[in-house]
Amino acid sequence: MTKTILAVDDSPSVRQMVQMTLKGAGYTVVEAVDGEDALDKARRGRFDAVITDQNMPKLDGIGFIRRFRELPTAVGVPVVFLSTESRDDLKAEARAAGATGWMTKPFDQTMLLNVVKKIAG
Template structure:
C-alpha cells in the first residue's frame, strides 16, 4: 500500500521539490499551501506523515500542529518540521506541540527521503 504524505509549505518550489522527490520514491503526496489548508486536509483523511513549514500566512506551522494534535485524527501521525530557522526555543516549542523531527532548509533529496522513510516507513 502506498504511503501518503501531506506536504505543507507556502513556497511552491519547496512543495514541488518535496512532491517530485517523494513521488519518485513511490509515495503519494498531497500539498497544502499554508496551515489552514493543511488543517482542512489533515482532518479530512489520515496521512502516514506530515511535513510542515513554520513561517506561513493564515496559520503558521506551530499553530497548525497544536490545532491538529488537539483532534483524534492526529493520533499516531508523525509530523516533521521543515524550516530555515534553527532556534532551540522554536525546536522545543515544535516538540512540545507534537512534532517528532526537524529538518533545516535547504535540504537535499537523499536527506528528505531518509527522514520520510524513518517516520512513515517505505
C-alpha cells in the first residue's frame, strides 16, 4: 500500500522538490500552500506523515500542528518541520505542539527520504 505524505509549504519550489524526492521513492504526495490549506486537506483524509514549513501566511507551522493534533485523523501521524528556522526555543515549541522532528532548509534529498522512510515506513 502506498504511503501518502502531506507537504505543507508556501514556496512552490520547495513543494516541488519534496514531491519529486518522495514520489520518486513511491510515495503519494499531497501539497498544501499554507497551514489553513493543510488543515482543510487533513479534515478530508488521513495521511501517513506530514512535512511542514514554519513561516507561512494565514497559519504558521506551529499553529497548524496545534490545530492538526485536534483532528481524529491526526492521531499517530508523525509531523516533521522543514524550515529555515533552527532556534532551539522554536524547536521546543514545535515538540510541545506535537512535532516529531525538525529538518532545516536547504535540505538534502537523501536525508529527507531517510527521515520519511523512518517515520512513515
